[in-house]
Amino acid sequence: MQDLKALHEAVLNGDAKTAKAVTEQALAAGIEPLKLVQEYMMPAMAEVGRRFECNEYFVPELLLAARAMKAALELIRPLLVASGAKPAARVALGTVKGDLHDIGKNLVAAMLEGGGYEVIDLGVNVSPEQFIAAIKEKGANIVAMSALLTTTMPSMKTIVEALKQAGVRQQVKILVGGAPITQKYADEIGADGYSESAAGAVAAAKKVLA
Amino acid sequence: MSMFDTKGHTAAREGRKPNTLKKLERMNTALRHQEPDRVPISDFFWGGFTKRWQQELGLPPDANPYYHYDLDWIVTVPNMDPWIRPFQTLTESAEEVVVKTGFGSIMHKHFEFPMPEMRGWETDSFEKLERATFDDPADPRRFFERGDNQIAGVGDGFQRNTPPWIETVKSLRPDFPVYGSIIEVSECLTRLIGQENAMLWMGEEPERMGAVINRIGEFYCETAKAEMAAGKGLLDGFVIWGDVAYKKCTFMSPRYWREYFKPWVARITEHAHANGLPVIYHGCGNVKAIFQDYIDMKVDAYNPLEVKAGMDVLELRRQYGHGIGFCGNSDMQVWETGDHEAIRREVLRKLNAAKGGGYIFQSDHSVSSAVSGRTYDYIVKLVRDFGNYPIQLGEFEERLQPDSSYSIPKSNIQKTSCKT
Numbered sequence: 001m002q003d004l005k006a007l008h009e010a011v012l013n014g015d016a017k018t019a020k021a022v023t024e025q026a027l028a029a030g031i032e033p034l035k036l037v038q039e040y041m042m043p044a045m046a047e048v049g050r051r052f053e054c055n056e057y058f059v060p061e062l063l064l065a066a067r068a069m070k071a072a073l074e075l076i077r078p079l080l081v082a083s084g085a086k087p088a089a090r091v092a093l094g095t096v097k098g099d100l101h102d103i104g105k106n107l108v109a110a111m112l113e114g115g116g117y118e119v120i121d122l123g124v125n126v127s128p129e130q131f132i133a134a135i136k137e138k139g140a141n142i143v144a145m146s147a148l149l150t151t152t153m154p155s156m157k158t159i160v161e162a163l164k165q166a167g168v169r170q171q172v173k174i175l176v177g178g179a180p181i182t183q184k185y186a187d188e189i190g191a192d193g194y195s196e197s198a199a200g201a202v203a204a205a206k207k208v209l210a
Numbered sequence: 211m212s213m214f215d216t217k218g219h220t221a222a223r224e225g226r227k228p229n230t231l232k233k234l235e236r237m238n239t240a241l242r243h244q245e246p247d248r249v250p251i252s253d254f255f256w257g258g259f260t261k262r263w264q265q266e267l268g269l270p271p272d273a274n275p276y277y278h279y280d281l282d283w284i285v286t287v288p289n290m291d292p293w294i295r296p297f298q299t300l301t302e303s304a305e306e307v308v309v310k311t312g313f314g315s316i317m318h319k320h321f322e323f324p325m326p327e328m329r330g331w332e333t334d335s336f337e338k339l340e341r342a343t344f345d346d347p348a349d350p351r352r353f354f355e356r357g358d359n360q361i362a363g364v365g366d367g368f369q370r371n372t373p374p375w376i377e378t379v380k381s382l383r384p385d386f387p388v389y390g391s392i393i394e395v396s397e398c399l400t401r402l403i404g405q406e407n408a409m410l411w412m413g414e415e416p417e418r419m420g421a422v423i424n425r426i427g428e429f430y431c432e433t434a435k436a437e438m439a440a441g442k443g444l445l446d447g448f449v450i451w452g453d454v455a456y457k458k459c460t461f462m463s464p465r466y467w468r469e470y471f472k473p474w475v476a477r478i479t480e481h482a483h484a485n486g487l488p489v490i491y492h493g494c495g496n497v498k499a500i501f502q503d504y505i506d507m508k509v510d511a512y513n514p515l516e517v518k519a520g521m522d523v524l525e526l527r528r529q530y531g532h533g534i535g536f537c538g539n540s541d542m543q544v545w546e547t548g549d550h551e552a553i554r555r556e557v558l559r560k561l562n563a564a565k566g567g568g569y570i571f572q573s574d575h576s577v578s579s580a581v582s583g584r585t586y587d588y589i590v591k592l593v594r595d596f597g598n599y600p601i602q603l604g605e606f607e608e609r610l611q612p613d614s615s616y617s618i619p620k621s622n623i624q625k626t627s628c629k630t
Binding site: 014055058061098100103104124150152179196197 | 324327456457
């Protein structure tokens with residue numbers, strides 16, 4: 001069996017083929033799925049995030065690493081579910097109503113999955129009702145919203161208010177991000193956390209859950 | 211109604227008005243880093259803004275900000291689609307439309323939303339991208355014929371059967387300095403294969419993707435040459451549209467950008483200069499990591515300098531002196547508040563960048579529908595009141611201490627070739 005460090009390296013280097021192969025071998029050899037995630041994949045994605053923050057990695061490298069991690073996770077996830085292992089949290093993620101730009105949201109999804117979170121990707125142009133349904137029906141305990149345009153960012157406030165109206169605000173933490181969003185704006189609308197970048201979303205999620 | 215659908219009011223045969231020549235001199239003087247009579251001002255207006263502005267100011271439905279405020283320049287877009295063909299309508303209702311365009315992208319336009327959504331791409335594999343061949347960059351239909359084109363047609367608005375580019379240029383010329391424009395590779399890739407695929411394939415196959423970028427770069431360089439030839443004697447400048455950065459940095463590494471993207475921007479810039487046209491490069495996001503490169507390429511001015519991405523025109527002037535001109539950077543988010551005091555602070559602070567010339571006043575991207583008509587009216591008045599030379603800004607006066615190692619760029623008039 002290959003050294004499990006190869007899994008870490010494969011994720012870090014965005015090598016999906018190797019990540020998948022090493023994971024298959026490790027699982028066949030009886031290695032605990034959770035060990036693969038927590039000791040190799042999550043640290044690799046954390047390092048990817050660090051390099052992205054430092055401008056050592058750029059969007060192509062981030063996407064490749066996310067794809068490698070996904071390739072391994074696809075093998076591991078059913079086993080985790082069967083074993084009753086819980087994710088760090090369940091995140092309902094989407095761009096707000098009227099906003100159809102999804103690359104930033106997709107990068108956040110990748111980083112959160114790499115950080116041990118389960119992501120319910122609601123896609124683009126997500127209505128308050130869809131976020132509420134994800135909380136009520138799928139047990140999301142974080143709502144993460146993204147907006148690229150100044151004209152669509154007010155929808156974030158609408159969603160925060162809608163969650164209050166629906167009586168689910170206290171069940172979830174709210175994270176916001178996107179090009180025009182600032183910590184000040186997050187505070188103004190009553191969000192619990194803000195991240196300036198995709199890579200920072202994991203730390204922001206951890207912070208609001210602490 | 212959309213960002214690039216302004217048509218001229220005056221018959222081309224009437225020639226250029228003295229006021230237009232004055233505006234041209236104002237623009238060119240500013241771009242030479244000398245002080246004209248006043249700071250040039252213009253912008254790019256969302257269709258939603260124009261409608262709101264008309265209603266709020268009680269203006270007729272054909273009122274247009276460029277004419278109403280006698281703005282100092284305007285940009286035009288020819289047909290830059292790789293494949294010149296009509297949009298193929300896939301679904302259509304009163305609220306929305308889905309079309310396949312000449313980029314082969316499946317575009318969903320909901321008429322109430324400000325921007326369209328890309329739902330898919332005809333070129334959906336790397337192999338297809340490598341095999342793709344485009345229509346002739348110099349095809350006369352790009353410049354001389356009416357038809358659908360994605361850049362002009364699917365954006366903040368939705369427009370079909372765009373008039374011939376050359377007619378738009380001729381119709382605007384009597385009243386405005388008119389710029390032609392071209393997209394660079396990054397903008398093409400976003401539409402041709404989607405931004406995520408573009409980034410992923412750059413990461414997966416950097417050299418093979420680099421070869422594709424070079425091929426597309428050559429295509430748009432040749433299209434730019436053909437556009438300059440088609441508009442010979444009619445254009446006053448040239449815009450290169452390219453988005454290569456997000457809020458924090460460039461999408462791809464600066465090294466990769468320098469190797470594959472930069473050379474084509476440099477070549478188009480050289481061609482424009484060879485045709486006597488100043489170049490304004492439009493690129494969103496935080497481009498600090500590659501800003502010096504635009505100076506090295508002798509780009510005349512950089513637009514839009516997004517504040518939300520950390521770009522600040524005064525900081526840039528202090529760092530780079532008059533090595534490059536600036537166009538934009540007035541914070542749209544402040545404009546959207548409608549708070550006159552905050553807007554006054556924002557506008558007057560940015561006018562410091564106009565000292566010594568080298569600054570065209572504009573928003574830090576485009577004027578959105580969240581800006582009120584009265585706010586824009588107020589902003590133009592501020593720029594006209596305080597933008598007269600010598601600039602005097604009172605309490606908003608800031609000292610700029612440019613690095614003396616940068617000199618004013620010289621015009622780069624020489625013949626060049628796009629061929630690699």
